[in-house]
Amino acid sequence: MTGETITGQVALIEDDHTLVINRGTEAGVRPGMVFAVNSTTGPVVTDPETGRELGRLSREKLRVRVFDAQPLFARAHTFAETNDFYGLLQIPFLSSEDVVTVDVGDAVEFISGQSSISGRQAIV
Template sequence: MRQVYLRPQIQKVKKKDAMSKITGKVAQLLDSRELVINKGSEAGVSDGMRFAVLSSETHSITDPDNPDQIIGSLPITKTIVKVTETQPKMAIAKTFRTIPGSPGLFNYAMGVTKDRVEEYMVASGQQTFRETLSEDDLAVGVGDIVEEYKDS
């Protein structure tokens, strides 16, 4: 009896297609939490998707061993929003991230109940890049770039 080996069919996916993200722009600010994106269901946007609102500027990273050499650049993320309503040519998205505050009666009495974000310590005499930005650099505005945000 002759054995037949079947090769599994492997669907080839172009790396670019697998890594592509939906991009658009902020079309309108509805309030301090909600905005309109100029991409909708026709572009593949659906409820629950997340988008990073980015600055048009990028932050250049220099090599600490050779400060004259730029080793790359990073986008400046202003905020992350989640789509709550989708229409064919637009989507409404709003901010959603919160970090729970400290529970307990003692903390409440001490006024330590506000939501907070864990931070690492910055070496003395050094400044983070974000600290060098003005409020205008981080403010969200019409025309800002939005890019689909995928958790790794």
């Protein structure tokens, strides 16, 4: 990868820990890539001098790892790296910590060189 940014959206929620991204191999997505899923409804930022709306803050909900990349879409699942057997193999990890809701239309962005998250898991 040349360091270019790959962005897209959540296109489908397959189950509690698997989602589909609307970008695939034609956009450079490969199995093993990690994407941040960001909220699309963050607070509005307003310029205090002019009152002009400057945009919305985007907050990262969680990260997902691609395990199946097709030409126009990719399937990804939540994961957590830990120091135990499952973390070493980077197997999807179920946890009751920090349940997060992911919605169709949430923005996704490739995270260059990243492969871990803070243990957050999705209920999508």
